[in-house]
Amino acid sequence: MNPTYDFAGQVALVTGAAMGMGLATARTFAQSGAAVVLADIDGALAAGEAKRIVAEGGKAIGVACDVADEAQVAAMIDRTIAEFGRLDMAFNNAGIQVPSSDAAHELLENFERVTAVNQRGVWACMKHELRVMRGRGSGAIVNCSSLGGLVGLPERTSYHGTKHAVLGMTKNAAVEYAYSGDRDRLFRPNVTGNSAGSALGGFLAPIGHVPSTPGALCAALCRPVSRRSRRGV
Numbered sequence: 466m467n468p469t470y471d472f473a474g475q476v477a478l479v480t481g482a483a484m485g486m487g488l489a490t491a492r493t494f495a496q497s498g499a500a501v502v503l504a505d506i507d508g509a510l511a512a513g514e515a516k517r518i519v520a521e522g523g524k525a526i527g528v529a530c531d532v533a534d535e536a537q538v539a540a541m542i543d544r545t546i547a548e549f550g551r552l553d554m555a556f557n558n559a560g561i562q563v564p565s566s567d568a569a570h571e572l573l574e575n576f577e578r579v580t581a582v583n584q585r586g587v588w589a590c591m592k593h594e595l596r597v598m599r600g601r602g603s604g605a606i607v608n609c610s611s612l613g614g615l616v617g618l619p620e621r622t623s624y625h626g627t628k629h630a631v632l633g634m635t636k637n638a639a640v641e642y643a644y645s646g647d648r649d650r651l652f653r654p655n656v657t658g659n660s661a662g663s664a665l666g667g668f669l670a671p672i673g674h675v676p677s678t679p680g681a682l683c684a685a686l687c688r689p690v691s692r693r694s695r696r697g698v
């Protein structure tokens with residue numbers, strides 16, 4: 466059964482929304498009635514996808530934002546408030562991979578970039594989303610980690626380090642805001658759209674449901690931020 470969601474009157478922000486899972490999630494939010502901010506380092510692509518949502522009858526804007534730059538993240542949040550007046554839900558999805566490397570030979574520039582986007586980007590997004598959500602006393606944040614946030618694999622030191630950090634920051638923020646009316650949820654997508662996903666899904670099953678298709682993933686993402694679960698912490 467495919468669950469349906471009613472986000473009419475609410476505002477959702479998705480980073481890394483110009484393609485992949487971010488775009489699929491942004492479109493699902495829009496189809497569920499939310500006004501959506503599609504933020505991406507590729508502002509032109511995000512704007513094009515936002516236009517497509519508007520042409521289909523939804524509400525959306527595209528915003529150029531490199532999440533590794535805190536000033537751009539702050540501006541993205543301010544633009545969201547200026548455009549739609551509030552922020553109810555955020556999916557901090559933007560993330561990159563760097564080339565696989567033996568830890569002894571990993572390039573500093575690759576470590577610096579993947580950390581800047583995957584870890585500092587999620588930190589900056591949470592910081593500025595919480596800034597406006599605290600003001601209203603409600604909101605839901607979902608951070609995108611990975612299988613790589615739970616396990617180790619060869620030649621993945623930098624990327625996996627960032628995804629472990631996402632889980633750590635998410636747990637911490639969840640504890641910090643547990644009694645304030647805000648919530649912070651963590652989200653662990655499986656590898657999507659290939660056969661490795663099925664194999665790894667089995668491995669992760671004891672930890673929780675791990676969707677392996679974009680559709681299932683979006684449905685799972687919408688669940689923690691739906692109105693029905695809004696009272697839960």
Ligand SMILES: NC(=O)c1ccc[n+]([C@@H]2O[C@H](COP(=O)([O-])OP(=O)(O)OC[C@H]3O[C@@H](n4cnc5c(N)ncnc54)[C@H](O)[C@@H]3O)[C@@H](O)[C@H]2O)c1
Pocket residue numbers: 480481482483484485486487504505506507530531532533558559560561562582586609610611612654655656657
């Ligand atoms: N695809 C998978 O199998 C998989 C598995 C585990 C985790 N993830 C995580 O899921 C998230 C999305 O993955 P995807 O496969 O859909 O990615 P993707 O490469 O298809 O899309 C990523 C989007 O993020 C944007 N982006 C990249 N750097 C950015 C930055 N600095 N600021 C803002 N936007 C930026 C890109 O332009 C792109 O639109 C990532 O965090 C990734 O680490 C993906």
